[in-house]
Amino acid sequence: MNNPMPSPLPASPALADYHTHTPLCHHAEGWPADYARQAVARGLAELGFADHSPMPAALEPFDDWRMALADLPRYFDAVEQARAAFPQLPIRLGLEVDYIAGHEAWIEELAGKAPWDYLIGSVHYIAPGWDVDNPAHISRFQTHPVEEIWRMYFDAFEKAIRSRLFDFVGHPDLPKKFGHRPSGDLRRFYDPVIAALAETGTAFELNTAGLRKPIGECYPSFDFLKLAREAGVGLLINSDAHAPEEVGAGFETAAALAREAGYTEVLRWKKRACTKAAL
Numbered sequence: 001m002n003n004p005m006p007s008p009l010p011a012s013p014a015l016a017d018y019h020t021h022t023p024l025c026h027h028a029e030g031w032p033a034d035y036a037r038q039a040v041a042r043g044l045a046e047l048g049f050a051d052h053s054p055m056p057a058a059l060e061p062f063d064d065w066r067m068a069l070a071d072l073p074r075y076f077d078a079v080e081q082a083r084a085a086f087p088q089l090p091i092r093l094g095l096e097v098d099y100i101a102g103h104e105a106w107i108e109e110l111a112g113k114a115p116w117d118y119l120i121g122s123v124h125y126i127a128p129g130w131d132v133d134n135p136a137h138i139s140r141f142q143t144h145p146v147e148e149i150w151r152m153y154f155d156a157f158e159k160a161i162r163s164r165l166f167d168f169v170g171h172p173d174l175p176k177k178f179g180h181r182p183s184g185d186l187r188r189f190y191d192p193v194i195a196a197l198a199e200t201g202t203a204f205e206l207n208t209a210g211l212r213k214p215i216g217e218c219y220p221s222f223d224f225l226k227l228a229r230e231a232g233v234g235l236l237i238n239s240d241a242h243a244p245e246e247v248g249a250g251f252e253t254a255a256a257l258a259r260e261a262g263y264t265e266v267l268r269w270k271k272r273a274c275t276k277a278a279l
């Protein structure tokens with residue numbers, strides 16, 4: 001039992017945290033009501049859940065880190081319990097959907113399975129059986145050039161954005177997680193993705209989980225953030241919490257970065273419609 005006192009959030013009373021997980025994905029701890037307690041203690045304006053999306057039953061067992069389709073009703077119940085326990089806190093229902101090329105029809109089917117407030121599009125798989133952020137595959141950074149790994153990831157990420165299936169996309173430069181970054185000007189990776197975001201009206205998140213990983217910085221990098229701001233792309237700040245104490249973690253750092261990049265607003269979502277809040 002460890003239940004540390006949440007640290008206060010002085011800077012950003014208006015922030016929401018829309019990227020949080022539940023034990024249904026088999027690698028997160030704490031139920032939605034526990035996350036909601038932390039959100040209230042930190043003074044967050046809203047909380048949203050976005051657990052790892054189920055795969056169609058025919059593709060199971062797909063991997064060991066996502067919800068089972070049969071567990072969706074438990075997910076909805078757990079979010080409802082949090083709403084009942086903390087009626088003062090707006091709690092949104094979302095999903096972190098794995099974008100995999102060829103799965104578009106399944107993602108459309110998922111989109112119809114609940115009155116989602118938002119769908120996050122994330123790329124973890126850069127090839128079949130290769131989820132780029134999984135420590136089980138870290139040795140592939142020794143057997144493949146990092147340039148190639150980043151190219152595979154960013155090509156998939158651009159496809160995810162251009163599918164127009166998502167309200168915003170998750171952790172834009174995820175392959176840097178363990179510290180692997182190509183040399184030179186990384187705009188060759190960022191520019192096509194930012195153009196896709198601007199053209200499709202898709203937003204992205206500044207995800208603080210990277211602060212807790214070997215790379216030690218938010219996803220995406222500050223350079224990406226500045227370019228996205230210049231292109232008029234909408235922003236959210238999210239923790240990607242896999243435990244209640246991570247709700248709102250790193251938000252002071254992220255809000256300062258976003259303001260420095262020129263952002264003055266963050267986006268909120270309800271029933272897949274977007275509004276703006278001051279940053």
Ligand code: ZN
Pocket residue numbers: 021025027052242
């Ligand atoms: Zn996860």
Ligand code: FE
Pocket residue numbers: 096122124170171
């Ligand atoms: Fe993810």
Ligand code: FE
Pocket residue numbers: 019021096240
């Ligand atoms: Fe996540």
Ligand code: ZN
Pocket residue numbers: 096122170171240
């Ligand atoms: Zn994530």
